[in-house]
Amino acid sequence: MSKTQFVSKRAPVFKDIPDEKWNDWRWQLGHRLNTIEEFEKVLKLTESEKKALNAPGLFRVDITPYFVSLINPEDPFDPIRKQVIPTSEELQPFTGEMEDSLAEDMHSPVPGLVHRYPDRVLMLITNTCASYCRYCTRARLVGDPHQSFSNEDFEAQLEYLRNTPQVRDVLISGGDPLTLAPRVLERVLNSLREIEHIEIIRIGSRVPVFMPQRVTDELCELLQNYHPLWLNIHVNHPNEITHELALACDKLTRAGIPLGNQSVLLAGVNDDPLLMRQLVRDLVRIRVRPYYIYQCDLVHGAGHFRTPVAKGLEIMEALRGHTSGFANPTYVVDAPGGGGKIPLMPNYMIAQSDNAVVLRNFEGFITTYEQPTNYTRPAKSLTDPYKDLGNEGQEGVLGLLQGKQVSIKPEGFDQLRGRGGVKHRLRADESKWKALGKGDQSQN
Numbered sequence: 001m002s003k004t005q006f007v008s009k010r011a012p013v014f015k016d017i018p019d020e021k022w023n024d025w026r027w028q029l030g031h032r033l034n035t036i037e038e039f040e041k042v043l044k045l046t047e048s049e050k051k052a053l054n055a056p057g058l059f060r061v062d063i064t065p066y067f068v069s070l071i072n073p074e075d076p077f078d079p080i081r082k083q084v085i086p087t088s089e090e091l092q093p094f095t096g097e098m099e100d101s102l103a104e105d106m107h108s109p110v111p112g113l114v115h116r117y118p119d120r121v122l123m124l125i126t127n128t129c130a131s132y133c134r135y136c137t138r139a140r141l142v143g144d145p146h147q148s149f150s151n152e153d154f155e156a157q158l159e160y161l162r163n164t165p166q167v168r169d170v171l172i173s174g175g176d177p178l179t180l181a182p183r184v185l186e187r188v189l190n191s192l193r194e195i196e197h198i199e200i201i202r203i204g205s206r207v208p209v210f211m212p213q214r215v216t217d218e219l220c221e222l223l224q225n226y227h228p229l230w231l232n233i234h235v236n237h238p239n240e241i242t243h244e245l246a247l248a249c250d251k252l253t254r255a256g257i258p259l260g261n262q263s264v265l266l267a268g269v270n271d272d273p274l275l276m277r278q279l280v281r282d283l284v285r286i287r288v289r290p291y292y293i294y295q296c297d298l299v300h301g302a303g304h305f306r307t308p309v310a311k312g313l314e315i316m317e318a319l320r321g322h323t324s325g326f327a328n329p330t331y332v333v334d335a336p337g338g339g340g341k342i343p344l345m346p347n348y349m350i351a352q353s354d355n356a357v358v359l360r361n362f363e364g365f366i367t368t369y370e371q372p373t374n375y376t377r378p379a380k381s382l383t384d385p386y387k388d389l390g391n392e393g394q395e396g397v398l399g400l401l402q403g404k405q406v407s408i409k410p411e412g413f414d415q416l417r418g419r420g421g422v423k424h425r426l427r428a429d430e431s432k433w434k435a436l437g438k439g440d441q442s443q444n
């Protein structure tokens with residue numbers, strides 16, 4: 001680790017808590033703050049925050065004592081504060097919002113399992129988090145005790161995986177898997193490892209950020225029994241990288257667990273190119289590789305966090321060439337309607353022809369790369385062993401390039417082109433809107 005140390009913080013209200021309690025993750029989880037009275041012992045709430053905290057039906061609020069201590073109590077615009085303490089802006093609807101903006105429910109063959117991509121699935125195993133992000137993409141499920149996952153749901157997930165051999169990669173999420181009791185987490189990992197065709201297990205967790213005390217030696221010993229296992233954390237701002245998080249990441253990497261980071265681009269939190277550059281540099285200092293920057297999803301309550309896509313591209317311009325290549329995340333829009341992650345990059349290829357491509361670099365330097373004139377496809381003896389026979393019907397653009405199909409037609413395409421008449425066209429439109437979570441549009 002760098003000689004420059006990250007700091008530790010503890011709010012004055014917690015100064016008399018013995019270290020053995022403060023460093024106990026169960027104490028942190030059991031003493032989360034969620035009321036106006038509790039928050040006002042740490043910071044002075046704004047009227048907007050009080051209004052939100054008093055609002056009925058508000059998405060769940062819970063913040064660990066550790067994480068709330070990272071907030072500057074004198075700054076109403078503090079970037080950590082904005083992520084976890086609601087404001088009245090959260091109560092405002094906005095154009096384009098959806099309950100399930102990623103259409104996860106549409107790609108869920110059994111409760112809690114999302115099979116969007118050919119060879120991997122998302123497995124939701126809890127609706128509990130250590131703290132709750134105000135822009136949560138699964139607010140329809142997370143934090144709601146009526147949406148909990150049962151043992152029957154878990155067994156149905158396992159049965160689906162056993163019978164779907166093309167799945168080789170399982171991402172465990174929720175909620176946050178690292179809030180589970182150790183014996184429950186071990187049962188999940190052990191059950192997945194018993195399925196022969198599952199090669200990779202991944203965990204998505206913000207627990208190391210919200211509650212680094214959870215990353216104990218015992219947890220690391222448990223996780224390293226199930227390699228290859230990868231873990232992605234979620235850091236949005238340099239202020240979240242503390243001495244405690246650095247120690248937690250050090251323990252995980254020493255256990256052989258590769259770490260990545262997923263950030264969400266949030267207005268008023270990290271929508272600045274130089275800030276993001278510092279974030280990725282600090283992440284690699286603690287051996288966490290920047291993985292994704294997400295465009296904020298179209299979920300209720302997140303409208304005030306959204307930025308133009310151009311802001312994300314501006315940030316990518318500030319990273320490529322200005323810091324190490326492995327510190328450059330991929331900027332993605334998780335497409336509304338279930339289209340999956342679509343990567344976006346500044347346009348570094350200006351033009352192309354059969355003879356050359358015209359390229360620019362991060363400085364604006366423009367050059368050409370001469371195309372080969374004698375390129376031939378690789379021999380079938382090289383490519384045949386790697387043909388994936390498990391993706392029939394899901395080749396997409398790759399299928400066009402490989403000559404497996406000549407076109408891709410959206411569902412209902414022929415009817416929309418007029419062969420089915422007006423009634424078919426209206427039905428197709430109605431199905432499209434329902435699939436996107438818009439509800440019944442027939443009266444519009």
